[in-house]
Amino acid sequence: MRRDIFQAIADPTRRAIIVLIAVQAMTPNAIAEHFDTTRQAVSKHLKVLTECELVQPQQQGREIYYKLQIDKMKEIDHWLEQFRKIWESRFDQLDNLLETLKKQQK
């Protein structure tokens, strides 16, 4: 199933999971201990994250370690790039200057 990465990071629990496994790969059970939900709920979140390739499962015996695919996070960064151009531009700085002048006039 094709998934949207932005929809994947919309959920706060999912974002917390991402932060958690960014440090090191973890099993669903280990992850669930950090939250006030069932393992199954975490499993569902991991499914979403896997479907959009933000996370990759690695079977090890009967345990499955989920590892963050940090490269995929760059997709968000890439989308932000167009706005970074704006907020770093002089036009934006001019805009802020005009706003400040406007407020001073009041």
Place this chain on the structure above:
Amino acid sequence: MRRDIFQAIADPTRRAIIVLIAVQAMTPNAIAEHFDTTRQAVSKHLKVLTECELVQPQQQGREIYYKLQIDKMKEIDHWLEQFRKIWESRFDQLDNLLETLKKQQK
């Protein structure tokens, strides 16, 4: 109403609206012309974007211009910062190297 910016950018139409008004402030009618939906649907999206302060309305006669608050986008950038640290780190590069070696062994 308090809103989550990540939930706000989860919707593709909403992201398109953000890109659209990044160039210049626009009215709901003008925005709606760019999409295959009603003005009311766009109005709802703008409400969500306004509630999380990604967008600001500016009344002008009977028209309302919606302007992107580019500064708010930095919040996403800020969340990404922790991952940027990882993907720019040598540990990550070492990780990739190990992965490559592993594949070559097969």
Place this chain on the structure above:
DNA sequence: TACTTGTGAAACCAATCGGTTGCGCATATA
């Protein structure tokens, strides 16, 4: 072999989402 452990999948549920239509209300304009 019997039991325990780690896991995903299915069925269900209330809440939320993104869309529509219909409405009311200002603000131009004739």
Place this chain on the structure above:
DNA sequence: TATATGCGCAACCGATTGGTTTCACAAGTA
């Protein structure tokens, strides 16, 4: 004043979401 325009809000609707409980199954362990 009457009419047209731009807009937000409310009510409604089907689809999706995030959670739960129950179950099945493979992998270790007694």
